[in-house]
Structures are given as structure tokens and as C-alpha cells.
Amino acid sequence: MNNIGNINNIKYDGNNNDSKITTIETPSKVILFGEHAVVGGYMALSMAVDLKISGLLECYDYIINNQQPTTPEPIIIDLIDLNKKVEINPQDILNINLSNYDNDLKYVASTLKNTVNYLMDKNLMKLNPINNNIKPFKLTITSNIPISCGLGSSASIIITIIKSILTVHNLILSKEEISKIAYTVEKEVQGIASITDTSTIIYGGALKIKDNKIKPIENNDFNNLLAGCQFLIVHSERRIKKTAELVNEVAKHPQKRQIFKQIGEIVEKAEFVKNKEELGKLMVENHKLLNKLGVSTEKLNKIVEIGQKLGYGAKLSGAGGGGIAIILINENKKEDLLNELNDLGVLGIYDCIIKY
Numbered sequence: 456m457n458n459i460g461n462i463n464n465i466k467y468d469g470n471n472n473d474s475k476i477t478t479i480e481t482p483s484k485v486i487l488f489g490e491h492a493v494v495g496g497y498m499a500l501s502m503a504v505d506l507k508i509s510g511l512l513e514c515y516d517y518i519i520n521n522q523q524p525t526t527p528e529p530i531i532i533d534l535i536d537l538n539k540k541v542e543i544n545p546q547d548i549l550n551i552n553l554s555n556y557d558n559d560l561k562y563v564a565s566t567l568k569n570t571v572n573y574l575m576d577k578n579l580m581k582l583n584p585i586n587n588n589i590k591p592f593k594l595t596i597t598s599n600i601p602i603s604c605g606l607g608s609s610a611s612i613i614i615t616i617i618k619s620i621l622t623v624h625n626l627i628l629s630k631e632e633i634s635k636i637a638y639t640v641e642k643e644v645q646g647i648a649s650i651t652d653t654s655t656i657i658y659g660g661a662l663k664i665k666d667n668k669i670k671p672i673e674n675n676d677f678n679n680l681l682a683g684c685q686f687l688i689v690h691s692e693r694r695i696k697k698t699a700e701l702v703n704e705v706a707k708h709p710q711k712r713q714i715f716k717q718i719g720e721i722v723e724k725a726e727f728v729k730n731k732e733e734l735g736k737l738m739v740e741n742h743k744l745l746n747k748l749g750v751s752t753e754k755l756n757k758i759v760e761i762g763q764k765l766g767y768g769a770k771l772s773g774a775g776g777g778g779i780a781i782i783l784i785n786e787n788k789k790e791d792l793l794n795e796l797n798d799l800g801v802l803g804i805y806d807c808i809i810k811y
């Protein structure tokens with residue numbers, strides 16, 4: 456259950472344990488084109504970004520020396536940015552019921568359950584009566600990714616926890632296997648999801664996603680154009696709704712099909728643009744269709760207007776409902792752009808550095 460506990464009060468054999476501390480880092484992502492429509496099987500273009508979630512992973516000496524503790528130890532995941540903790544005994548993981556967790560903790564709970572289930576299905580982790588052989592650990596998570604704003608922080612959290620479980624158990628899974636688990640979690644928590652966020656963060660670089668499959672971007676002219684682009688991530692305002700609510704609302708939109716189709720056509724064109732002007736125009740066209748889907752806001756529309764005037768183009772990125780917009784920068788007008796964004800008042804402006 457979600458107790459508030461403190462690892463330092465837990466002692467093995469009456470002594471304080473030294474512990475091995477490892478840092479687990481996971482990037483975030485921006486969706487250049489195709490959010491929401493990608494859930495309907497259309498194409499999306501996304502790229503991993505060097506804003507990251509850091510997990511401080513603490514394994515106990517007795518684990519490292521392969522001994523058993525005198526008392527059963529809990530797994531503790533300390534979410535500093537939310538000021539919340541998940542604390543659970545290893546033998547309870549397989550019985551995790553998401554309804555026992557508040558919305559903020561469902562991704563964590565679902566990740567623990569689905570990762571252990573996967574490892575057991577693959578015989579990489581065996582059940583034993585005392586603690587299922589699931590080793591306890593403490594993971595302290597901090598993030599320079601603003602939460603719930605379109606940067607895929609949910610996916611970054613999921614992947615950080617999966618990587619931590621693998622580290623503690625000295626296990627290795629392929630990127631494909633980790634993507635499978637992470638996607639299962641996003642789908643279980645959100646009800647509706649594509650592989651975009653989780654795959655982009657796991658594979659890194661810039662990716663094309665279509666029909667829930669990853670495709671490399673073969674068009675080298677586009678890759679070279681993208682490499683020469685500078686994007687700005689603008690955090691417009693706090694989102695009221697989570698991705699889960701936004702994707703489920705879009706699913707009920709009466710014009711969803713035709714708008715998804717129009718977005719899909721834009722994304723197919725994007726890979727073959729010749730310059731930043733064309734790329735920027737398509738970003739604005741994509742944004743206008745997201746606005747029609749009802750996932751933009753007045754503030755986001757204003758930021759896109761400024762991005763269109765003082766950059767090559769702009770669009771909201773991620774599920775919308777507030778959160779981030781991305782602007783394709785025109786170097787000659789960057790200062791005016793920054794001044795106008797600051798005059799408008801935004802929550803944050805970040806350089807968008809692609810993470811390979």
C-alpha cells in the first residue's frame with residue numbers, strides 16, 4: 456500500500472546497511488507530428504529529447520552479497536516531485552490492483568506488476584514462497600521533465616522503473632522487450648495509447664511510428680534537414696487533464712476519423728519537405744487540426760501564432776490540453792521570439808536537444 460516509510464529506519468541484523476547506489480537516467484520526447492492520430496494507426500514523427508528523469512537506485516549489501524535479510528524488505532519508490540512514495544513488499548507485487556493507487560501512482564504500480572509478470576513468464580525470475588525472489592530496493596526519482604505536459608514523463612517514469620528492476624536483478628532485456636512492457640503499462644493506465652512515447656524514449660533519436668510499429672526515417676534529406684533544425688520547447692500552462700483523459704475525450708470526438716486522416720496526410724508529407732519554411736507550415740497545419748480535435752487552448756494557440764510570426768512554425772506537442780508547444784526557430788528572429796514569449800508569460804522555455 457502507499458505507506459509513508461523511511462528506509463533509514465529499517466535495519467538488517469541490527470546494523471545499518473551500506474548500500475550500493477546507482478543512477479538510472481531516462482530522457483523525454485517531443486512529438487513533431489501526428490499525436491492522437493497515431494493512436495488511430497496514422498503516422499507520427501517523434502524524437503527523444505535530453506530533458507531527463509533521474510532515478511537514484513539503492514541496492515542493499517545483503518542483496519549484493521546474495522544473503523537473505525533477517526526481515527522481509529519492501530520496495531520503496533520515492534517520487535520526490537510528487538512528494539509521494541510507493542512502498543510494497545515484493546511478495547505483494549503480483550497482486551497489485553491499480554484501483555488501490557491514486558492516479559499519480561498508477562504508472563508506478565502498473566510498471567512493477569507488468570515487469571515482474573514479464574520476467575516470470577520468461578522464467579527470468581522464479582516465484583519462491585517467501586519473497587518471490589523479487590529483490591527489494593529503494594528508487595528515489597527526481598526529474599527535470601515538467602510533469603504531465605506532453606514530454607512523455609509518464610513513459611520516462613515507466614522506463615526508469617523497468618531499468619531499475621533489471622539492474623537490481625542483474626537481468627538484461629532487449630529494447631523491444633522493454634518497449635513491450637512499457638507500452639502495456641501506458642495502455643493499462645490510460646486505456647488508450649500508442650507506442651510513440653515509450654518507443655521514442657527507449658530507442659532514442661528521431662523515429663517514425665505507424666500502425667504501432669517503429670520505422671526508421673530513411674529519407675536522408677529529411678534527416679539532414681532535421682539535424683539543422685533548432686526547436687524550442689515552450690511550457691505554456693499547467694494541464695488540467697492527464698493524457699488518459701485527453702486521449703479518451705478525443706476517442707469520442709464526432710469528427711475524429713476525418714481529422715486523423717488529414718493529420719496523417721500532413722505527416723506523410725512532412726518527411727519530404729525541402730526546407731524549414733515548408734516544415735514549419737506543416738507544423739501549423741497539424742496544430743490547427745489538433746485545435747479542431749479540441750486539445751489545444753487559447754494560450755497554446757497564441758504561442759503557435761508567435762512561433763509562426765517569429766519562427767518558421769509551431770504546434771502543440773503531446774496530448775495537449777495545455778502543456779508544451781514546440782517552435783521551429785528562425786535564428787535571425789530568436790531574440791524577438793524569446794522576448795515575445797516572455798511578455799506573454801509561459802511556465803518554461805527549454806532548448807530541444809535531440810537525444811540519440
Ligand SMILES: Nc1ncnc2c1ncn2[C@@H]1O[C@H](COP(=O)(O)OP(=O)(O)O)[C@@H](O)[C@H]1O
Pocket residue numbers: 508534535536537558559560561562596597598601602603604605606607608609610612696697698699773774
Ligand atoms: N517526476 C515524476 N514523479 C512521479 N510521477 C511522475 C513523474 N513524472 C510523471 N509522472 C507520472 O506520469 C503522469 C503524467 O503522465 P501524462 O499525463 O501521460 O503526461 P506526460 O506523459 O505528457 O508527461 C503523472 O501524473 C505521474 O503519474
Ligand SMILES: C[C@@](O)(CCOP(=O)(O)O)CC(=O)O
Pocket residue numbers: 489490491492493494604605606607608609647648649650651652698702772773774775
Ligand atoms: C496523445 C498521444 O498521441 C501522445 C501522448 O503524449 P503525452 O503523454 O502527452 O506526452 C497518445 C499516444 O500516442 O499514446
Ligand SMILES: [Mg+2]
Pocket residue numbers: 607608609610652698
Ligand atoms: Mg504520457
